[in-house]
Amino acid sequence: MTTPATNPAPYKKYLVIALVAVTLLVLLFVIHLVDREPRTDDAYVYADTIDVVPEVNGRIAELAVRDNQAVKQGDLLFQIDPRPYEDALARAKASLVALDKQIALTQRTVNAQQYNAQSASAAVERARAAAAQAADTLHRTAPLLSQGYVSAQDVDLARTAQRATQAELAAAELQARQAAAAVSGVDALVAQRAIVEAEIAIATLNLEFATVRAPFDGRVVSLKTSTGQFASALKPVFTLINTRQWYVVANFRETELRGIHVGTPATVYLLSDSGQRFRGTVDSISYGVLPNEGGIALPGGLPHIERTLNWVHVAQRFPVKIRVENPDPELFRIGTSAVAVLYPGRGSDAGRH
Template sequence: MHALFSRIGGISILILSLAACAIGGFLVLERLHSRPRTEDAYLAANIVHMAPEISGRIVSLPIHDNERVVRGQILFVIDPEPYTYRVQKARAQVQTIQAQIDIQTRQVESQVSHAGAEASSVTGARARLALARATQARLAPLEKQGFVTREALDQARTETSTAEANLASAQHAAQAARQAVRSVAPLRADLASAQAVLREAERDLRLTTVRAPCDGIVTDMTIAAGEYATTGKPLFTLVDDEAWWAIANFRETQLPGLSIGQKVKVFAMARPDRPITGTLESINAGVLPDEGVSANGLPKVPRSLNWVRIAQRFPVRIRLDDPPTDLMRIGATVVVVVMR
């Protein structure tokens, strides 16, 4: 009888243990469903490759590798001397053209006045010609009747010819005076071009002092003062410390339970006891598949089939709300738990 009770007790314990395991497994699955999590995650931030927009010798480098800098802080200074000379040269060119415009403007005013006087001479010559023709027209019939001498008529004809010649000469002089009036438009175009060159030179001079575009951390700096900086060539990297993200890779079966704006808890492996809150910002649209890609314009389909299909993982971008400065490092491992 004692052995029977012992056997029944053992079976009961086994049943209770299996039931407890089943209930525990169900609770774990329910928790994973209600609070999706992944350990395949890391920290990320924007980076700025600090490359100068002008070339020149670095004369000042007041920062060091891994140093924190603030927005607007001077990072390095390129020798400004040659760019100062360019500004002076461009400014002198602007002043020269402006002086030429002033001189030519006064000349144009004088030429316009002269052209006006010549135009008045044409008007007078035209009036004298009209008078001479009228006089000749009156004397011609009188000469036939003998009331005026032939000499008087010839005199009238001579005056008409002289008036015609004077009118032609006045018209030619007036046209020459109008053509002599020079326009300042070409010089004004040259002035606009010179002013553009000056603004560009002034901008290059300002760019000799390079400042931090954001709060950040200097990294990968292997240069010193005296290095020659080349336009567009990065000198070091600046990690943007104003915003941090956690990039978490979730299985595709978990994605339907995720939505933009959900609150997230992030646990850094360096300090898992300090949870960091965040907000789910975006879900990646796709990743490159292992199979089914194209090669040489044709789809590549494998001949063998792997019967064990593993769910694909997609990156989810989570913006950290108030990240602790001492834990923020690009690539640091974190655990991400989505709150519902």
């Protein structure tokens, strides 16, 4: 008796249906996961940088760093020849010493002039008293002439004495005014001393500026000079990366920004070593990017992010700046490609497992 062959068609149909159902479930799970934990590989490492510029002109006498070297805050970066500034400081200090001696000498002269003025003032008082006495004598003597108690000669002598004392008083007053005018003082020299002190302060500051030290822990980059090169004030010598804090700037679609705020936990890793994960938090979210349609021209400084599809309208992306906790100083370099995952709506412990 022959057994009829089993028809495999229904089983294949059920298998296809099951695969489709599993695929849909996986797709829904991925969409749900992406909505809960936005992720992007359009990210890069960033750190703050400064241009290291001298504040005085001079030839570089010592270059204490090399390109790509790590430095600590306070380390010597380079030394500009200090001799011109040392000479300027010594000259200003010598000017102050000479001016102090001149002030002391002038003060002694002023003291003598003041003594002369005081003496002249005393002479005026004596002359004024003598003139007053002579006038009183004349006033008492003149009426006695008509009564015969005094002679005409006595009256003439009294009148002459009165005129003489008046002349002496006028001379004494003139001498007193001249003595007072001669008291010049040292105000001008004292004002000049303030100018010299300001010159000393500037010379001291310039001498300090000749020594350039690291303002923070960092790494030297773009060093293209050497000892002996003339450095001009306010012109960069090299760039210093601030390695005290590293960031990852990740570009997220505008539809993913809902629920993301400052402090949102994040996990990042670098493509140079995808095996290491680094925790972080959102430091800030950009409030402007440069549009690339409609002919709108905005001032420079706004981020310009290319859209990958030109034939359909895609969501704009905005930079999200993530502060990285405990970054590996050997891995983090500005511009390194990175991947970032955010955990909106979670506590500060999210993404730390």
